[in-house]
Amino acid sequence: MTTTTLKPIICPSLLSSDFAFLARDANHMLDCGADWLHMDVMFKQLSVTITYTPIYLSFCLFFSHFVPNLTIGAPVIKSLRKHTKGHLDCHLMVTNPETLIDDFKNAGADGITFHIEATANRAGGVDITADVIKKIKAAGMQCGISIKPKTPVDVLFPFLDDSVNIVDFILIMTVEPGFGGQSFMQDMMPKVSTLRQRYPNLNIQVDGGIDPNTIGTAAQAGANIVVAGSSLFKPGQDPKDTIQLFKDTINKYNQH
Numbered sequence: 001m002t003t004t005t006l007k008p009i010i011c012p013s014l015l016s017s018d019f020a021f022l023a024r025d026a027n028h029m030l031d032c033g034a035d036w037l038h039m040d041v042m043f044k045q046l047s048v049t050i051t052y053t054p055i056y057l058s059f060c061l062f063f064s065h066f067v068p069n070l071t072i073g074a075p076v077i078k079s080l081r082k083h084t085k086g087h088l089d090c091h092l093m094v095t096n097p098e099t100l101i102d103d104f105k106n107a108g109a110d111g112i113t114f115h116i117e118a119t120a121n122r123a124g125g126v127d128i129t130a131d132v133i134k135k136i137k138a139a140g141m142q143c144g145i146s147i148k149p150k151t152p153v154d155v156l157f158p159f160l161d162d163s164v165n166i167v168d169f170i171l172i173m174t175v176e177p178g179f180g181g182q183s184f185m186q187d188m189m190p191k192v193s194t195l196r197q198r199y200p201n202l203n204i205q206v207d208g209g210i211d212p213n214t215i216g217t218a219a220q221a222g223a224n225i226v227v228a229g230s231s232l233f234k235p236g237q238d239p240k241d242t243i244q245l246f247k248d249t250i251n252k253y254n255q256h
C-alpha cells in the first residue's frame with residue numbers, strides 16, 4: 001500500500017470560547033493558524049438500552065443521557081457561518097444523529113462526526129451506521145465516526161474496510177464526552193496505534209485533554225488531527241505558539 005504524509009489538522013474546540021463572542025474567538029483561532037473549528041454539539045437526551053442479564057435471567061432497561069450536558073445546535077452554526085470562512089467540524093454527541101444531518105447541512109456545517117454508540121447499539125445498528133455515513137456524504141460533508149473511551153476500536157473496522165461508504169476520519173475520544181477541561185486518558189493510545197498500523201493513510205482525530213504535555217503521546221501513537229479547547233483558550237497564553245507546537249509535534253512523528 002502506498003502511504004502519504006498526513007497533514008496536521010488543529011481544531012480549537014469552541015466549547016472553551018466565550019459564547020457571547022463566538023465569531024470573534026473562532027476567527028482569532030484561524031488567524032493563529034488553526035485549521036478547523038470544532039463545534040461540540042451536546043443534547044441531554046434520554047436514551048434506552050435493552051440488555052440481557054444472565055445472572056437475573058431477564059432483560060433490563062437502562063436509561064441514560066448520551067452526555068450529561070447541553071450546548072449548541074444548528075441555529076448557532078447558522079449564525080456563526082455568516083461570520084467565518086472556517087471549516088465547521090461538528091461533533092454530535094446526541095442519540096439520534098440521523099435526525100440532525102439536514103439541519104446541520106442547511107446551517108452551513110462542513111463536517112459531521114457522530115458516535116457509533118448512538119447508532120450501532122440500536123436494532124439494525126450496522127445498517128443504521130452505514131446509512132448515517134451515506135447521508136452525511138450525500139449531503140457533501142466530511143464524515144467522522146467517534147468512539148467513547150469504553151468502546152473497543154474494532155467496532156470501527158467494518159466501516160473503515162467498506163470501499164463504498166468512505167469515512168473521512170475517526171475520532172478517538174481521550175476523555176468521557178460531556179465537558180471540556182478533563183484530563184487526557186493515555187490508555188486510549190493503543191486504539192490510536194491499532195488504527196494507525198491497520199490504516200496507514202487514515203486521518204485520526206483525538207479529542208480531550210490535549211495540551212503541550214500530552215500532544216507528544218497522541219502524535220507518537222499516530223493521531224494527526226487534534227481537538228483542543230482548554231489549552232488553546234487558556235488566559236494569558238498565545239494560542240499561536242501552542243498551535244505551532246501541535247503541528248511540529250505531529251509532523252515529527254508522521255514520517256512514513
Ligand SMILES: O=C(CO)[C@H](O)[C@H](O)COP(=O)(O)O
Nearest residue numbers: 177178180181208209229230
Ligand atoms: O468533545 C469534547 C468534550 O466532550 C470537547 O471537544 C473536548 O473536551 C475539548 O476540550 P478540552 O481540550 O478542554 O478537553
Ligand SMILES: [Fe+2]
Nearest residue numbers: 040091207227
Ligand atoms: Fe469534541
